[in-house]
Amino acid sequence: MKHLLFVLMLGGLAALPAWAQDRFAVPVTAEVLQGWVQRDGTRMSAVHMDLQPGWKTYWRAPGDAGIPPSFDWSGSRNLHSVAISWPKPKVFDDNGMRSIGYSDTLVIPLSLTPKQPGEPVRVRLTMDIGVCADICIPHRLEFDQMIDTDQTRPTPAIAAALAQSPYSAREAGVTSSRCRIEPTSDGLRIEARVGVPHTGGTEVMVIEPGVPEVWVSESQTHRRGGDVIATSEMIHVNGGTIAIDRSAIRLTVLGSNHAVDVRGCTPG
Structure with a gap:
């Protein structure tokens, strides 16, 4: 009962704008960073979150125990x-x-x-995320901010986050990316193989199918020589058929040293 009351209380707080929330009453506070103007005219900005000790939030592909984030930019200007x-x-x-x-x-x-x-951008963003400690709850962050800086020097916090991005296949020395897809009674089974130098520690491959409404099970990952191999089951959430375009499949190898982002795979 105490956990239920806690979830309900935080659920009410989650509807408040991020700037209005008491940092000691909610598990996460957030702001939009101004950033800088790039040479091509795009504006590099960022969402900066601080999570209370013991809490975590999720990546775009959060795994079976996570809640995927969503972004709503409606209402933004320019x-x-x-x-x-x-x-x-x-x-x-x-x-x-x-x-x-x-x-x-x-x-x-x-x-x-x-x-x-060259004109300012008004960012009106609603982020629905999941946050977890002993319990997991949905949480909403709302922002309404003008991005109007004329700075061209990179902001250190954003530059550091960009430096932590996964390597591309070329940067990581990927030699091959293959996917074997077979039908099952419920959907499809996929075995993905990425030829890549070791990324450090116990490697995990995440498989994203590139099509909506398809659930992908937690991958079973192992390394064999120069290949990282992962298998997963894919099931349509509404029970429909699944049409997979191999060029849209995204494979991310996560290691203790770095990650590798691989776009697309060939049959095999």
Whole structure:
């Protein structure tokens, strides 16, 4: 009963704007960082979160024990598009279930492309995230801020977060990316193989199918020689058929030293 009352209390607080929340009453506080103007006219900004000790939040692919984040940019002004750069996440073991995310402090870089170059961008953003300690709860962050700096020097906190981004396949020396996909009674089974030098420690591969409404099970990952191999089950959440485009599949290898982001795979 105490846990239920705690969840209900925090659920009410989650509806408040981030700037109005008491940092000691909620598990996360957040702000939008101004950043800088890049040479091509895009504006590099970021969402900066501070999590209370013992709490964590989740990566874009949070695992079976996590809650995926969502971003709603409606109401923003002079905003054409947004590119989100996720820093390398951590792998957590939650009572035998894997989740993928962040603790302590998180900076999520945002590359904002304005409709009218050189003009300020008004960011109106609603973020729905999950936060977990002994319990997991949904949480809402709301921002309304003008991004109008004329600085061209990178902000250290954002630059550091960008430096923590996964390596590209080229940067990591990936030699191959193959996917074997087979039908099952419930959906599809995928075996992904990435030829890549060791990324450090116990490696975990995350498989993202690149299509909506498809649940992907926690991957079973192991290394064999120069390949990292992972298998997962894919099931349509509404029971429908699954059409997979291998070029849209995203494979992320997470190691203790660095991560590798691989886009697409070939049959095999």
